[in-house]
Amino acid sequence: ARRHRIAVIPGDGIGKETTPEGLRVLDAAARRFGFELELTHLDWSCETYARTGKMMPDDGLERLRAHDSVFLGAVGWPGVPDNVSLWGLLIPMRRDFDQYISLRPCRLMPGVRSPLANRGPEDIDFVVVRENTEGEYSSSGGRMFRGTAREFVTQESVFTRQGCDRVMKYAFELAMKRPRKKLTSATKSNGITFTMPFWDERFAEMAKGYPEISTDQFHIDILCAHFVQHPDWFDVVVASNLFGDILSDLGPAVAGSIGIAPSANINPEREHPSMFEPVHGSAPDIAGKGIANPIAQIWSGALMLEHLGEAEAAAAVTGAIESLLAEGGPRTRDLGGNAGTADVGKALAEVV
Amino acid sequence: ARRHRIAVIPGDGIGKETTPEGLRVLDAAARRFGFELELTHLDWSCETYARTGKMMPDDGLERLRAHDSVFLGAVGWPGVPDNVSLWGLLIPMRRDFDQYISLRPCRLMPGVRSPLANRGPEDIDFVVVRENTEGEYSSSGGRMFRGTAREFVTQESVFTRQGCDRVMKYAFELAMKRPRKKLTSATKSNGITFTMPFWDERFAEMAKGYPEISTDQFHIDILCAHFVQHPDWFDVVVASNLFGDILSDLGPAVAGSIGIAPSANINPEREHPSMFEPVHGSAPDIAGKGIANPIAQIWSGALMLEHLGEAEAAAAVTGAIESLLAEGGPRTRDLGGNAGTADVGKALAEVV
Ligand SMILES: CC(C)[C@H](C(=O)O)[C@@H](O)C(=O)O
Numbered sequence: 288a289r290r291h292r293i294a295v296i297p298g299d300g301i302g303k304e305t306t307p308e309g310l311r312v313l314d315a316a317a318r319r320f321g322f323e324l325e326l327t328h329l330d331w332s333c334e335t336y337a338r339t340g341k342m343m344p345d346d347g348l349e350r351l352r353a354h355d356s357v358f359l360g361a362v363g364w365p366g367v368p369d370n371v372s373l374w375g376l377l378i379p380m381r382r383d384f385d386q387y388i389s390l391r392p393c394r395l396m397p398g399v400r401s402p403l404a405n406r407g408p409e410d411i412d413f414v415v416v417r418e419n420t421e422g423e424y425s426s427s428g429g430r431m432f433r434g435t436a437r438e439f440v441t442q443e444s445v446f447t448r449q450g451c452d453r454v455m456k457y458a459f460e461l462a463m464k465r466p467r468k469k470l471t472s473a474t475k476s477n478g479i480t481f482t483m484p485f486w487d488e489r490f491a492e493m494a495k496g497y498p499e500i501s502t503d504q505f506h507i508d509i510l511c512a513h514f515v516q517h518p519d520w521f522d523v524v525v526a527s528n529l530f531g532d533i534l535s536d537l538g539p540a541v542a543g544s545i546g547i548a549p550s551a552n553i554n555p556e557r558e559h560p561s562m563f564e565p566v567h568g569s570a571p572d573i574a575g576k577g578i579a580n581p582i583a584q585i586w587s588g589a590l591m592l593e594h595l596g597e598a599e600a601a602a603a604v605t606g607a608i609e610s611l612l613a614e615g616g617p618r619t620r621d622l623g624g625n626a627g628t629a630d631v632g633k634a635l636a637e638v639v
Numbered sequence: 640a641r642r643h644r645i646a647v648i649p650g651d652g653i654g655k656e657t658t659p660e661g662l663r664v665l666d667a668a669a670r671r672f673g674f675e676l677e678l679t680h681l682d683w684s685c686e687t688y689a690r691t692g693k694m695m696p697d698d699g700l701e702r703l704r705a706h707d708s709v710f711l712g713a714v715g716w717p718g719v720p721d722n723v724s725l726w727g728l729l730i731p732m733r734r735d736f737d738q739y740i741s742l743r744p745c746r747l748m749p750g751v752r753s754p755l756a757n758r759g760p761e762d763i764d765f766v767v768v769r770e771n772t773e774g775e776y777s778s779s780g781g782r783m784f785r786g787t788a789r790e791f792v793t794q795e796s797v798f799t800r801q802g803c804d805r806v807m808k809y810a811f812e813l814a815m816k817r818p819r820k821k822l823t824s825a826t827k828s829n830g831i832t833f834t835m836p837f838w839d840e841r842f843a844e845m846a847k848g849y850p851e852i853s854t855d856q857f858h859i860d861i862l863c864a865h866f867v868q869h870p871d872w873f874d875v876v877v878a879s880n881l882f883g884d885i886l887s888d889l890g891p892a893v894a895g896s897i898g899i900a901p902s903a904n905i906n907p908e909r910e911h912p913s914m915f916e917p918v919h920g921s922a923p924d925i926a927g928k929g930i931a932n933p934i935a936q937i938w939s940g941a942l943m944l945e946h947l948g949e950a951e952a953a954a955a956v957t958g959a960i961e962s963l964l965a966e967g968g969p970r971t972r973d974l975g976g977n978a979g980t981a982d983v984g985k986a987l988a989e990v991v
């Protein structure tokens with residue numbers, strides 16, 4: 288049988304509750320579609336940090352390298368500074384494994400209520416392709432005159448031609464596979480005048496190779512407004528690290544729940560493991576109660592299956608999610624129900 | 640009579656149509672409340688640029704200095720690069736006149752339909768206080784290896800203690816004057832790890848001086864989501880230049896129309912003129928047709944009156960806008976009506 292090696296990192300907070308449900312559904316899919324998942328469970332988290340002073344062992348990334356993919360819950364916990372937790376586990380994976388594509392589908396699922404008036408599933412179905420390794424999330428910056436009146440900090444955004452071109456190429460190729468063949472670029476070249484005009488240049492250059500794709504671009508401010516006023520305008524949206532981060536939280540909010548939104552951190556060349564995680568975080572406010580929505584995690588599992596070449600199984604999982612939501616199956620609080628995390632996971636595992 | 644010297648710059652596109660309506664209403668308010676407006680009309684625009692190679696004369700800023708305020712329409716036109724038009728007229732005003740506060744009220748007005756389901760005027764009534772001179776809109780950056788595979792660009796965000804403190808102080812003081820006494824800070828310290836943690840530090844420090852204010856902070860991604868899912872949570876929101884830009888387009892979108900949203904670019908010390916402009920731009924797609932919504936411009940005029948010490952007149956103008964919208968007066972297309980720009984201006988001038 289086909290065999291895939293998966294590193295599982297539940298991480299913190301609700302990640303510890305949603306990951307088991309993700310695995311439950313993946314396991315069901317593996318049995319039904321005849322492949323094997325070889326799982327390595329890793330407890331790397333803010334608790335590890337409290338115990339050992341590190342989010343992961345020194346050879347953490349090396350150990351992950353032996354796997355096809357990483358299936359991640361959530362990283363971060365109050366009391367542990369983000370620059371320790373996120374920059375000690377999440378960001379190094381994205382960056383060291385050159386997962387330069389962050390793929391974030393936003394769909395209003397049948398049976399889910401959008402906060403927008405008069406919008407149905409046909410109105411909200413787009414994908415945000417986020418650059419995931421450079422841009423505004425940079426390691427270059429500093430602070431001067433600490434503690435004095437003239438104190439200041441700087442941080443340098445960095446956009447490379449290679450970095451822009453490869454994410455844009457991916458986005459154009461993705462748009463080619465979708466019926467609407469439409470690609471929107473998020474920019475802010477009227478205000479951020481060194482980096483963003485370059486982004487626009489590279490986008491225009493790449494567009495020349497894809498005459499079938501209809502393109503447009505909006506400044507991030509008005510683009511956010513359009514997500515609310517005209518979500519139906521969008522098909523594939525390509526964006527820098529920061530703008531992609533913003534759009535891929537706003538998109539799911541417009542589509543009804545962040546508890547549903549999945550993400551894939553992909554190294555398309557498969558030189559390194561890719562990583563699959565929900566868009567939501569560790570949600571300390573509801574952690575430990577068994578009430579978190581596991582759908583984002585399970586849908587992230589579907590994206591992982593697709594990446595692993597198990598397209599049929601992937602489709603079965605997303606199909607199961609659609610049916611459950613459309614047909615009034617168990618739903619968690621964020622969707623107006625009162626089911627627990629495991630109820631949803633079990634229901635999905637049964638029908639996958 | 641009290642006398643205020645106003646420089647009027649209609650600028651480009653619909654700015655040329657909305658500014659006259661703004662002046663019509665300001666003029667009515669002046670007559671009713673017994674003050675005088677001494678207007679200097681300036682045709683600085685992208686047309687000036689086409690004619691003279693400059694957006695404004697070399698002594699442009701000096702000439703503006705002789706005025707109490709600038710009343711601006713919109714800047715920018717297709718064919719003229721933004722770094723010429725915006726950075727040749729709009730941004731220099733904000734920066735050279737140290738208009739470090741950009742004040743952007745977001746209200747769902749009675750009689751206006753929000754794109755959000757089941758939201759009324761009581762749910763959406765907040766103010767974005769945007770830092771307007773530094774941060775992500777910086778003049779420091781560059782490009783290397785142009786035209787080669789290793790080409791890259793950089794842009795440095797710069798946050799000074801002085802810059803952070805003064806905008807935060809303004810926001811806290813504003814929150815003190817509002818009944819809910821609530822202030823939210825927009826951050827992204829989990830991803831933008833040099834500048835944003837400093838922003839958070841300064842916010843926490845400033846908060847110590849305002850124990851009556853309840854504060855919270857959200858990362859910009861989830862904050863955008865909350866604007867859609869829980870607009871009622873917000874009272875005053877303080878944000879960096881870029882985040883404030885984003886939130887102050889998203890806020891009005893959530894509140895029904897960007898055609899209504901006003902903005903004030905304020906130098907609180909009054910050492911330099913302040914500037915008042917709609918949030919919307921020159922809107923080339925509808926320019927010249929007489930159908931643009933003048934309310935954002937007129938409301939910006941009300942913010943100007945307030946700044947000039949004409950609080951009663953300011954309240955009369957916003958009151959007139961509220962009544963017009965609530966009572967089904969003439970409205971432009973963006974609000975579902977078919978009135979022209981001048982119809983709305985005239986109706987407001989009559990009742991102010
Ligand atoms: C035109 C542009 C430079 C400007 C900005 O980003 O500040 C506009 O979007 C605004 O909000 O006033």
Ligand SMILES: CC(C)[C@H](C(=O)O)[C@@H](O)C(=O)O
Nearest residue numbers: 373377532566568829830860
């Ligand atoms: C946790 C944080 C660093 C992360 C990001 O900004 O990338 C998160 O918001 C996301 O979108 O995955």
